[in-house]
Amino acid sequence: MYRDKLKIDPLRLDEINDFLMDRNNPLISEITRIVGKYGTPEEINRQAREARQLSSLLGRLERMDSPYLKDLEWLMGERDRQAFIGISDYRQKVMGDQLPVSGFDEAKAVTLEISALQYFPWLMTEAKQAIEQQEIMPGRFIRVRKMKEQEQDHGDTLAIAAAMQIVGASYVETMDTKGTDGSNVHLGGPETITGYFGGIGQPNEHPIQWIDELLYYYTRYGIEQVLNINPGTVFIAYMLHKMGIDISFKISVFMGNDNPYSVLWTLLMAKLFSREDGSTPLVGFNLSNSVDNRTIELSSLIRQQLDLENNVRIEHHITETYQAIVRQPYNRREELLELARTVPNIAAKHEGGDPEVEETRESPSSILHYFRDKAEILESGDMKNLEQNYLDKHEAVNRTARALTEKGLAFIGAKALHHR
Numbered sequence: 001m002y003r004d005k006l007k008i009d010p011l012r013l014d015e016i017n018d019f020l021m022d023r024n025n026p027l028i029s030e031i032t033r034i035v036g037k038y039g040t041p042e043e044i045n046r047q048a049r050e051a052r053q054l055s056s057l058l059g060r061l062e063r064m065d066s067p068y069l070k071d072l073e074w075l076m077g078e079r080d081r082q083a084f085i086g087i088s089d090y091r092q093k094v095m096g097d098q099l100p101v102s103g104f105d106e107a108k109a110v111t112l113e114i115s116a117l118q119y120f121p122w123l124m125t126e127a128k129q130a131i132e133q134q135e136i137m138p139g140r141f142i143r144v145r146k147m148k149e150q151e152q153d154h155g156d157t158l159a160i161a162a163a164m165q166i167v168g169a170s171y172v173e174t175m176d177t178k179g180t181d182g183s184n185v186h187l188g189g190p191e192t193i194t195g196y197f198g199g200i201g202q203p204n205e206h207p208i209q210w211i212d213e214l215l216y217y218y219t220r221y222g223i224e225q226v227l228n229i230n231p232g233t234v235f236i237a238y239m240l241h242k243m244g245i246d247i248s249f250k251i252s253v254f255m256g257n258d259n260p261y262s263v264l265w266t267l268l269m270a271k272l273f274s275r276e277d278g279s280t281p282l283v284g285f286n287l288s289n290s291v292d293n294r295t296i297e298l299s300s301l302i303r304q305q306l307d308l309e310n311n312v313r314i315e316h317h318i319t320e321t322y323q324a325i326v327r328q329p330y331n332r333r334e335e336l337l338e339l340a341r342t343v344p345n346i347a348a349k350h351e352g353g354d355p356e357v358e359e360t361r362e363s364p365s366s367i368l369h370y371f372r373d374k375a376e377i378l379e380s381g382d383m384k385n386l387e388q389n390y391l392d393k394h395e396a397v398n399r400t401a402r403a404l405t406e407k408g409l410a411f412i413g414a415k416a417l418h419h420r
Helices: 002-006 010-021 026-038 041-052 054-063 068-080 087-098 120-133 147-151 156-167 206-221 231-243 260-272 293-305 333-339 367-371 374-380 383-406
Strands: 110-115 140-142 170-172 225-228 248-251 282-286 313-319 346-350
Touching (some): 054 156, 068 156, 087 383, 110 313, 120 156, 147 156, 156 206, 225 231, 231 248, 231 282, 333 346, 346 383, 374 383
Parallel strands (some): 110 140, 110 346, 140 170, 225 248, 248 282, 282 313, 313 346
């Protein structure tokens, strides 16, 4: 049988281990050098745990006299008085007397995801609207704002880190170390990122710079989940986790995984470099916008066979920004409703409003807005337009929540806000 020839010789694994253990290996030595700047893995994790404590985040906001502290106190109060609609009440509102007798299969609940939450005040606007209109807040938020800019913006980084704990959601930050800083010769500017020569890219020494940036935000803010856009930094993240540093990451759509064999390659590496307990830092896997349901089903099968089903979430774009990334109209909600019956641990990512909503906007959403400076946005008068784009994404999230509920399918919103 030809298949028999595919078996990996244990000697090949020994050769890989010899390569990784070689103290003269300059690639691994560079990783350990940067890690050493921050301490041992145990010390690094301790710093992150302390930085992540809600009391620490709020205390730092108070000391800098951040206007966001009052917003967070309001959010905690609204959470505690259960101002947000409960899941049972939401299902009753949507279904009325048509609630399924068998209940909802929570084991296959779809995580409601929104991208990108660029500015903390948008979250407050979203939360107030959700209370007033009995809407669902997402269970997962993606951030693509420049890290250095947000760090200097009244404690935006701290406020988001605190808010995610308050609402009970996971979130992802995007490091600044990437080819859009001018280092990638294939990019003529942000308008050229979306479709050729390996996406954004992280050329030459950037992966080593990425480790330094990642560990800075991990130890200073407790940020443990980051976006990963390059095979080199994916490999490095596996190495950091294997060393004992408790970071995690999601793979970006810009990686271009658009078929089950590319998924197999990525998940094989996750399995190969998993810890003794089987854990891996890969927690989210954003496939290409081109994938169909069959590819997602096969990817789920690979994930199951490698015992990564509970660890790695498949994150699928339901909507996309109206401009600068995909052909419109783009809406995968109906396909999601089919997948959700059989594929567990999947996220419905909303990067744009529904196309019929977007086309009515004077300024529809664009992926290029992610690369603009806040100062320029304010000067241009575009901030309200961008906030409206974000609220359109929130509406798309809620259209998906309703569609899932009408089909008797479960979803995951912000767990601390929407009680059962």
